[in-house]
Amino acid sequence: MEGMNDKIRKLIESELKETPTKISHMSFGHGSKTYEVELSDKSVILRTNTKASAYVGTAKNIRELGGLGLPVPRIISESTDPTEYGFVYMILEKIPGRDLRFELASMSKQQIEVVAKQVAGFELLVESLPAEGYGYAPIGQRGRYDSWTEFLRAQLGVRTPADEYTALLKNKLGDLVDRLEPELLRVKSTCFLDDLTTKNVIIENGTLRGVIDFDVVCYGDPLWWLSLTGIAVLADLGREHFYYAEELRRIWGVDRDTRRRLALYENLHALDFMIRAKEGPDWVARMHDYVDNNLALISQKA
DSSP, X not given: OHHHHHHXXXXXXXXXXXXXXXXXXXXXXXXXXXXXXXXXXXXXEEEEESSTTTTTTHHHHHHHHHHHTOOOOOEEEEEOOOTTTSSEEEEEEOOSSEEHHHHGGGOOHHHHHHHHHHHHHXXXXXXXXXXXXBEEEOTTSOOSBSSHHHHHHHHHXXXXXXXXXXXXXXXXXXXXXXXXXXXXXXXXXXXXXXXXXSSSEEEETTEEEEEOOOSOEEEEOTHHHHHHHHHHHHHHTOGGGTHHHXXXXXXXXXXXXXXXXXXXXXXXXXXXXXXXXXOOHHHHHHHHXXXXXXXXXXXXXX
């Protein structure tokens, strides 16, 4: 970490002509390592990635989304050449606040309703962007899959079960995708932001201040985003804070038919959470209970 801090100091001094007063590694980020860099009068966010292609489409995505009216961060500096520092990077303005997961429990119902309406509104704006193929890609590029079903099978294929429950669940979900294939093949390719969930939605004092993290968008069924949000709320905070997910469903107009598809997607995400998470028995029990209820709901008509 000390060697990385030296590289960051050198980078910031080169790009911003100022020596950082503090460098903090932020916990979120699967592929990237992200840091908050404090300067004399402000903080900036530094995203780094050792994969040279990581941010090839990110700047264009941010510009496109900002053009639609989404409150995205300003790009201060970027490089897609890892030669000098051993990583590509992007320096962004810091949006004040914290991820929704840290704020939701203290928000009023009225604040939750406002934020849910804003986030759903962002998704509707993004639906106006062109979409071709299915799956994750930068804006304007084709998704790698030819159908939504192919995308779902690929997502399921990369999950490696962690125990007997997740192994059985993976098999059940594979069977359900097969049985629901006629419906899933009718899903048209629609552009949406897959990861505006309990993270990447920045809240300050109950108010939405911005949205972040746009290396890719997703093409397919926007219920994929809605389902991930519900499972993220369940996993991070529990059912007692599910009002946000319920409000998003209400705004999105989820009905009996789309609820079944939503349940399938939720269980695909839950499988991923349960494989990756190292949580206690109470957490596991609430995830199992929710997944089992979803399986019963899907099977009513599948």
